Amino acid sequence: VSVVVPIFNVExxxxxxLNSLKKQTYKEFEVIMIDDASTDNSYRIAEKYLTDKRFKLFKNTVNKGLSGTRNRGIELATGKYIFYFDPDDLLPINLFELLVNEIKLSQSDLLCFNYLKFSDEFPQNVTSIVKKKEFNQIETIKLLLSKKLTPAPWAYLTYLDILKENKLIRFPEGKNFEDITYIPYLITHINKLSLLKFDKGGYYYRVNRKGSITDVNNNLKKLTREINDRVTLDTVKYEYLSKNYEQLTDEIK
Structure with a gap:
């Protein structure tokens, strides 16, 4: 598993x-840490993990944002599978073991799993899958359109080769809401999705962090840019899906 970790001011x-990565019960992984020109101690903290040969550290000389940093991580990745991890979130220690076993067992191209929001306390570890369902590509698109699939890229595990062979499956650089187009692009290049339901969530997503990308502030210029980015990427998504799935015209509209 190649784990892409974009790092920016998260000391x-x-x-x-990173400890929740290091403690994974599944040991065959690489962690591609990319510091996106942080101005705090994040880079120095990340350096300490280089004593573990599975951890690799790179640095952007200028701030590229989340999309540009993840795209660089895709190019640097060498594993069989790819996984995204945001450096203020947490993982249950057995997540990779469960995901790799499931993607092999189901012979799926893509796994999606539920997550748990938290703010202060570390949630309990996940130990079991409650429900599992499988879908073909058309059914998966319908799930996405009906908002039954999260667009968050860290809620998925897929094969790195799919991304390496299809340069379209990248994050739009210089835009907010970068996941709007990434997941639709990815789904159109898979045959089968496995959807997993963990009893306590398979990914622990930290909310209400001051300074995070999703942190709300009342800056009018920032808000205007976010609205423009959202409209632009929704339009791209609409046009792309309309072109590729004429049989789903009503759902796409």
């Missing part, structure tokens, strides 16, 4: 987050 959370 308060980085140790805890």
């Amino acid at each position: 308060k959370y980085l140790n805890e987050s």
